[in-house]
Amino acid sequence: MLPLIALLILALPPTQGLNDNLTGPGLAWPNQLWVPTGGFTAPGTTLSSYYTWGPDPIIPPANSSGIWDIPFPFIPMLWGCTQSYIEPFQRALWSNFSNATLTPRREILGFNEPDHPQQAACTPQEAARVWREVLEPLRYQGYRVGSPAVTSGEAGRKWMRDWYEACMGGCKPDFLALHWYDLVPQNFIEHIQYYHNTYNLPIWVTEYASQNFSVFNPSTGQYDNQATYVEVQRFMDITTAYMQSVDWVERWFWFGAMYEMQGVNELDCLFDPSGKPNRTGALNELGVQYAGSNGSVSVGQQLSSGGRRRIADWSRFRWIDSLGSLLS
Template sequence: MAVSRFFNLVALSCVALFLCSFGPEPVAALSSPDSLVLPRHMARGHGAIAAKRKRAANKSKRCRTRPTSSDTSSTATSTSTTSSSSSTHSHSSSSSSSSKPKSTPASAPASVSVNTGGGGGKFALAWPNGDSGLQSWKGPSMMYTWTPACPDSAKALGIGCAPMLWGWNQVSQFQSTVKPGYSNIAMAINEPNEPGQSNMSPESGAQLWKQYVEPLRSQGYELVSPVTSSNPNGFTWVQNWLTACDGGCNFDRLALHWYDNTLDKFKDYINKWHTAFPDKKIWITEYACVNFNGGAQPSDAEIAAFHAAAIPYLNSLDYVEYIFPFGAMKQMDGVDPANQLMDPVTGEPNALGWTYLALD
């Protein structure tokens, strides 16, 4: 009897192990480079979209892979085909707590001459912080928040603000907020070619624009184009959007996003769009020096050198009207903190922030 029970137990164990082998497989959270996108603080109204990564000593593991303007291997032409992974990429508290931006000086270097406001220069603010600390950033003449809302203190500080219709999820807020006189320029559609962003087809983008954005022209607004990521499919998305619009979508400014690791690539990307739209002033509404294509990351010194060279170059281009470097925030959410413009503790400009403020 004991022997019989023993063999029964062995048989049941084998069955259990066999059944367990059919359980769900773990999903690699970062398995699809085509679906990886940059962060946008969902709590502040623009979609949070990427788990933060530790800034480890081995910088090649510090950032996520993402196709950019220099990654010619990615040629997908619509957002519906950019992602082949079943995993989702979202901002999670468990992963974000591990990312700690390095501290930087909060006061302006003595060698930097800072205009105290209303300078009208090219430096502008991509600003997710509401009214918190904005008085420390007096100087830029333009800003946006990835939302329809503008900080209450912006006008008193002499900062113009372009409300943004980020995507379909903001239609109600946009309609109730953006009225005649609220501003004189508006933005719409944030990275529609990215699954983790506004994620819409050119046809859907044309519908959104014609229904909610184009009518603002009759209310005295100038309009800033949809802005795609620097994934190569972004250029195609805009072309297909214009086709779908069939003449019903008009914009006065062309918006660009760029993330890559050399100034030469940045120059080539800007020139590509300027050649395609030579009559449009350009707003570069996000950019940073970071490698999302895999391989080694630029060092802190290389990032500093990039910004030092990019500032005079961008200032020399008469068709570039505003530049919005990604970094006026306390948490960089996966973008190398060496691009950060803000002291992560005080919220005041750090050394790089003051360098940009000196433009104004």
């Protein structure tokens, strides 16, 4: 008898091209105009949407090459609970998010790892207050709003329980946003099952990758016992197969569309390393596996002379030094 996960993979329909933008894999994109997106938008792509860890979409200069365009709907995020994040989010909201095409159900993401001291770092009480004041009203304006995205350890589960309690019935997310970093596909499956069964809401996995945060080596300053490339591919295969097999997982976003992986296993990167010097955005085998596109981008393509590259602000995105303690 075939194991369950093999049956899941065999039962999946053949990969199609651009989908209806309601479900499926998406692009977590921290690069702005630092890297072209053409590898992910090439023929055959199955990506359904993208987000940037903020309220602003990618807007290429008018005279730039098409490899900088993103044909997927944009998902804005209110990253943190302080005014330094609330005010830019509200400005973007008032400008209709620069008239970007949003997802068909006009979805918005909530706070990024509020239980993590190096990320949004909101107390459940702070997050409940900001949610009630800023995000909950958007649900009555036709937006569909996702929960705060907590880390994947027990600290995240406790924070979510405390947040719901602090909300006193005033926070009603339309779906749960989750993060996951570990090596075992079955643990990933049980993690998202826990949240779905506990809160009875659809699931979005807005960050995930095959990454071990359990064995820190102080002599190297890195985490040991990481997955091999074959193991990373298998992790992606199995988790994707499961998410496609259930109707309560709506979207998922692999953490790896960047050349500097910010402490996460370099083998999770979706870009071909040969393109790193020129930031071509060409995909490697894992990137093609994830996006379904052929990943080809001309190495010589750059912004035209009238455009100007923007540099990514990495300080907002990775948080490796203390993440391991939150996963224990």
